[in-house]
Each structure stands twice: as structure tokens, then as C-alpha cells.
Amino acid sequence: MTVSFLDVGASYRELREQIDAAYARVMSSGRYVGGEEVEAFEREFAAFCGTRQAIGVGNGLDALTIALRARGIGAGDEVIVPAHTFIATWLAVARAGATIVPVDADPQTLLIDVQAVGDAVTPRTAAIIPVHLYGAPVDMDAVATIAAQRGILLLGDAAQAHGARLGARDVGALGDVAAFSFYPAKNAGAFGDAGALTTDDSSLAARARGLRNYGASAPYRFAEPGLNSRLDPLQAAFLRVKLAALSRWNERRRAIAHTYRTQLRAVPDLILPPAAPPGTQPVWHLFCVRHHRRDGLADHLARSGVATQIHYPQPPHRSEAFADLGFAPGSFPVTEAAADTLLSLPIGPHLDDAAVQAVVEAVQTFATA
Numbered sequence: 001m002t003v004s005f006l007d008v009g010a011s012y013r014e015l016r017e018q019i020d021a022a023y024a025r026v027m028s029s030g031r032y033v034g035g036e037e038v039e040a041f042e043r044e045f046a047a048f049c050g051t052r053q054a055i056g057v058g059n060g061l062d063a064l065t066i067a068l069r070a071r072g073i074g075a076g077d078e079v080i081v082p083a084h085t086f087i088a089t090w091l092a093v094a095r096a097g098a099t100i101v102p103v104d105a106d107p108q109t110l111l112i113d114v115q116a117v118g119d120a121v122t123p124r125t126a127a128i129i130p131v132h133l134y135g136a137p138v139d140m141d142a143v144a145t146i147a148a149q150r151g152i153l154l155l156g157d158a159a160q161a162h163g164a165r166l167g168a169r170d171v172g173a174l175g176d177v178a179a180f181s182f183y184p185a186k187n188a189g190a191f192g193d194a195g196a197l198t199t200d201d202s203s204l205a206a207r208a209r210g211l212r213n214y215g216a217s218a219p220y221r222f223a224e225p226g227l228n229s230r231l232d233p234l235q236a237a238f239l240r241v242k243l244a245a246l247s248r249w250n251e252r253r254r255a256i257a258h259t260y261r262t263q264l265r266a267v268p269d270l271i272l273p274p275a276a277p278p279g280t281q282p283v284w285h286l287f288c289v290r291h292h293r294r295d296g297l298a299d300h301l302a303r304s305g306v307a308t309q310i311h312y313p314q315p316p317h318r319s320e321a322f323a324d325l326g327f328a329p330g331s332f333p334v335t336e337a338a339a340d341t342l343l344s345l346p347i348g349p350h351l352d353d354a355a356v357q358a359v360v361e362a363v364q365t366f367a368t369a
């Protein structure tokens with residue numbers, strides 16, 4: 001038996017009739033940018049997240065960039081980001097022209113170390129971007145306490161956490177604004193690139209709507225230099241279908257994570273992701289274990305037919321892209337150790353029980369091999 005890392009085509013096979021109907025609806029509408037399909041998705045996604053507004057954009061990186069720019073954040077401003085994240089979180093700050101201020105990860109959760117966020121705040125801090133990495137919500141109330149007393153923008157990077165909850169609140173409703181990616185492999189994935197912002201702040205929302213459309217304030221009137229980053233109506237129509245399946249799919253991810261967590265508990269030297277704190281509901285975008293012989297484990301799994309990935313093998317501060325920032329090796333030790341030991345096991349809404357069991361057995365036999 002072979003187990004692929006993620007079968008992104010499975011969602012189309014499951015929902016083919018509705019997706020094909022959505023395609024036909026958009027194609028025959030004659031409206032290929034903006035319009036009713038985009039507006040309907042924005043209403044439905046805002047309702048899903050429990051926010052007043054959702055603004056569809058071209059992708060997750062643009063959602064983050066636009067959120068910063070919608071508050072006028074740019075040159076001279078500092079933005080606190082996790083050292084341990086996908087590079088897009090950092091790129092958004094760079095594109096806004098602001099200064100990246102990285103903070104190391106908490107060694108248990110690998111989420112941003114909230115204590116260290118407080119220590120990193122200066123009079124120039126304009127925003128904090130906690131990332132709900134792997135689908136696990138950051139304790140945003142603790143970060144909000146730091147942000148609120150200084151008027152700092154709290155922007156959640158929810159690209160991996162569609163549907164995750166902190167108490168009764170969806171991650172889209174935490175902080176001042178949240179940014180989502182609908183990259184195909186995400187929990188709610190389009191069939192191409194797409195993204196969105198969610199917020200209750202109507203002035204931030206209005207500026208974001210302008211920024212995604214060249215910075216327009218009215219037809220052919222431009223308030224500021226914006227982007228062209230609009231949510232495609234085809235992707236909006238597909239996402240409306242996917243959104244209706246999302247909670248059920250997240251439930252399946254939670255069941256798989258539960259199986260991994262119980263059946264791999266006794267494997268020697270294997271560090272499992274920690275249980276979610278009471279009241280938080282993660283959505284397991286990824287299931288990342290740690291092992292000091294990570295490459296050996298990955299090889300063993302590959303020989304057993306189980307595909308794995310690493311999220312992420314190179315922290316942004318060690319990438320060539322950010323070499324000019326001058327962070328030496330050892331700057332963020334928790335993040336760097338994670339990069340050397342992390343391994344992501346297959347997880348997804350269409351992974352069946354036999355495949356999950358094959359993964360479990362392959363990991364267990366590494367322990368005895």
C-alpha cells in the first residue's frame with residue numbers, strides 16, 4: 001500500500017457535480033472579475049468566521065500585505081512575526097516596506113512565543129502577526145493584551161487554520177483582522193490561487209477593498225498606489241462549494257490526529273504535537289512530529305510507501321531571500337532545531353482508515369527497526 005502526502009484532487013472527485021455546476025454558472029454569467037459570485041462568497045465566509053466583513057483577494061500573501069497596508073503600515077514601522085513560519089508571513093512585511101522583527105517559537109507548541117512578543121515590542125511596533133501554524137490557534141487574547149495598550153495592529157495569519165476555534169470564536173474573528181490563503185492544499189483550498197481578509201473594522205475593510213483594486217476609491221479615482229489582487233469569481237464559486245464541506249473535513253482531520261496521537265504515543269524518541277489546550281479547537285492542517293533521526297525516519301517511511309514532507313526545512317531567517325537581514329545561525333534556536341527534526345505525516349479529509357493505519361505501522365516499525 002502506498003500513502004500519498006495529500007490527495008488534492010480528491011475534493012474534486014467528491015464534489016464534482018457541484019463544482020461543475022459552479023463552473024457552468026460562472027462561465028455563462030458573462031462576469032469574470034468581481035460580481036455576485038465573489039460577493040456571495042464574501043458574505044458566506046464572513047458568516048462562517050463570525051465577522052462583519054470578508055474581502056476576497058488573489059492569494060494569502062496579498063491578504064497579509066493588504067492588511068498591513070490598509071492600516072498604513074510601511075517604512076519605519078516594525079512588525080513582529082514568528083521565526084517559525086512559512087516565508088510568506090515575512091514577505092508580506094517586506095512588501096509593505098516595514099521592518100521584520102522575528103520572535104522565536106515556544107518549544108512545546110512551536111507557535112510564536114507570546115512572552116517573547118511582549119519583550120520585542122518597541123515604540124515603533126506597528127503590528128504583530130501571530131500565525132496559527134499547522135491549524136493550531138495562537139492564544140490571541142494574551143497577544144491582544146500586549147497589542148491593545150499600544151494601538152498595535154493584531155493581524156492573524158490564518159492561512160493554515162480555516163475553521164479553527166479559540167473558545168467560541170473562529171480564528172477569522174480574532175485580533176483586528178485575519179488573513180487567509182485558499183491555496184489548493186489548504187484546509188479550504190480553491191482550484192488555483194485565492195485568499196481573503198476577515199475583519200469587523202469597516203474602515204480597514206474599505207481601504208483593503210480599494211487596495212486590492214489598484215488603490216481605487218471610486219471608478220478611475222485612485223487614493224493610493226494599490227495592487228491588482230482580486231478574488232477570481234470562478235474560485236469564489238468553487239470555494240462556496242468547498243466551504244459547505246469544510247467543517248466535516250476538519251472533523252475528519254481531527255479524527256486522524258487523534259488516532260496518530262493515541263497510537264504513536266509510545267514510540268521511543270518521537271515527539272508528538274501537543275494536545276490542544278482546553279477550549280481550543282485546532283484543524284490539523286499538518287500533523288508534524290519531531291525526531292532527532294528525522295531523515296532516517298523519513299527514509300524508512302518512504303521505503304514503507306508513506307510519503308512525508310518537512311514544514312519547513314529552512315527558516316526564513318536562514319534563507320537566501322533574507323540574507324541581507326543578517327541573522328546569524330543560532331539567532332532563533334527553537335526554530336532552527338525544529339527545522340532539523342520536524343517531519344509531517346500524511347493528513348487530509350480524504351485519507352481513509354487503512355491509509356492512517358499504514359502510516360501508524362510504518363512509524364512503529366521504525367522504532368523497532
Ligand SMILES: *Cc1c(COP(=O)(O)O)cnc(C)c1O
Pocket residue numbers: 059060061062085086088089131157159160180181182183193194195
Ligand atoms: C500558505 C501560507 C501563506 C501564503 O498563502 P498563498 O496563498 O500561498 O500566498 C501565508 N502564510 C502561511 C502560514 C501559509 O501557510
